[in-house]
Amino acid sequence: MRSRFAAGALAVAVTALLAGATPALAQPQAPATATGTAVQQAMDRILANGAVGVQVRTTRDGRTATATAGSSVLGTPWAVPDDGRFRIGSVTKMFIATVLLQLVEEERVELDAPVSRYLPGLLPDGDTITVRMLLQHTSGLYNYTDALPLDDGEFLAIRFRPYTPHELVDLSTSRPLDFAPGTDWAYSNTNYIVLGMLIEKVTGRSWDTEVAARITTPLGMLATSAPRGSVFIPAPHARGYHPVAGVPVDTTELDPSWGGAAGEMISTTADLDLFLTALIDGRLLRSAQLAELTSAKPDTDGYGLGAFARNTPCGLTAWGHSGGIPGYTTLAFTTLDGSRRMEASVTNGLGPDSEDAVYGIVDAAICG
Template sequence: MTIRGMRSAGVLAAVMALTVTGAASATAQVSGIDRGVVQAGLDKIAADGATGVQARVTGRGESFTARGGVVEVGGHRPVPTNGHFRIGSITKTFVSTVTLQLVGEGKVGLDTPVSTYLPGLLPDGDAITVRHLLQHTSGLYNYTNAMPLDPAGFETIRFKHYEPRELVAMATSRPLDFPPGTKWNYSNTNYIVIGLLIEQVTGAPYEQAVRDRILRPLHLSHTSLPGDRVTVPHPHAHGYLQPTSPPVDVTALNPSWGWAAGEMISTTADLDRFMSALLQGKLLAPAQLAELTKSLPFTQGYGLGIAEIPLPCGVTVYGHDGGIPGYASVAVSTKDTKTRLELSITTGPVAGEFSGIGEVIDEVFCP
């Protein structure tokens, strides 16, 4: 699996690539989720190059946690089922939720140019709207593509502090990838700009808006926005750069280069509560909840900070994945929130495809 920036394409690809097993199990009569099948999938992930993996499953009248692998390379301690982990781009779903709350309050317009709120920040700010940013249709160059995030280069920036406007400048030094609103391309730059927009509109750090509007109301006490803090709260498993020999433990890093696009830390329990509350309309008014999940024909099912993912068995799930050096994660749910899955992988020094993710998702969502 390849991690580039704050998105783990391998995790989401595994969700969308379910073909044979999903179709086969769609006809099976199953009254409950087979924990043995879930455990086998997690063990397969660990055997395929992960250091460890933890999952939280809700569905068919039951809820449980499971795990595979170990806390750190060479050790024997099992991964904690309540462990903290870096969630990477799942941060975007939190940030989009705050933005849509501001839309509902009349403080932000989805189809208003960015230059209205942040004059001079973007050379094409008059043509790029808030919706374009949230949906990755702005055409802005992805700044993480210009950063040394490969194993050889990451150590040179691992503990470096980045300012948000410095990250935006990396992107705006390049031309747009395409005219705004005409194509879709995942770009972390979009959510750095959204973070700055939230700060401009609220008059406070974007982190405070996330805490006040989401974390505190939902009592997500194990979710944090670390800023320059390099450590992950205990308990946690260790993540490693891929591929490296000898192993390079990158559990400690400065996530300021991810900021509003991917800096957050959470647990499967907190992510589960967030996704459930979000899709049940507890955080957004009906009009904004509808906008959240509204995709366009060319956006690959991506709405405004959340993706709609049709599985071959006929079930559609909604959620996001995330990747940051050392960690890969996914949080997905059916729209009615009756079936949910949160999963965190701590990557090992050997790269793997982690096909066991598909087996877990198939067992959870395809009865």
């Protein structure tokens, strides 16, 4: 949640287990296509960088394939489920942005209106910070996760601590702005906590209720949910690990409320593919709103209004988001014509130099 890699990030860790089920022995993955070979090599690379397990779903020109590597439980030969649930971290932001842009299309929210119009008194600079700035991370709001003990063993102290959105915003507003609103770009999870509160104020319902009503239920995304205070991930799932003093610690169960609208949802690769497909084909956003979602400028580090561009080695541009939370790293990207899509979950204890390896999975899936 700090860099653009963490531009989907609430932090590290991973692996997997079919909770409540008898785990199957891992079987060798035999790729049937050139794309499968490239993805397999990318998965091998991420395992070499410290991941315990990985599952990937790819779609190219109407053909879908799934692949897994590693193990679902550290130190065992148990296979990673290719339909397992996982915490998606900041990929949650794409759902929040979609709801906001629907509200814009319904003329219930204005992108360039000040936040104070909808949430008076919440932000000291609410008169100069607009909804668009929140969506695009140009508000200057201090990133509240930088004030949380998320590194190494410090995270264990807050692992089961519940947080409210107001607490998280207060962590941010107790610090000065990083820059004057609209003058620069910096990834800040605070922006999406505020957007979750804005959705509730405008609709009278919580952000996760709106996500369910507008996106996941109509699309049949039955495995996608917000935890609502639960520390568990529904089965089947891989177990997630967080490195503590260089040793992976199982952090599968945790209270993700500190992620909130910025990153607490749970999903699967199949469900995320349903979401990406509906996003691109117009079922969720009209063309004007989709254009806003993908309206990255040179000074926004490739970030639009809730998604960012990945320029792949083969010249194709994929749009989507990455996400991280202790135990899990998520990737969800698609070309704008929808012909090439990919979703992946990595269960890891990834090292600081793993960003290239993680995004290598995106490149392999999109390019082949």
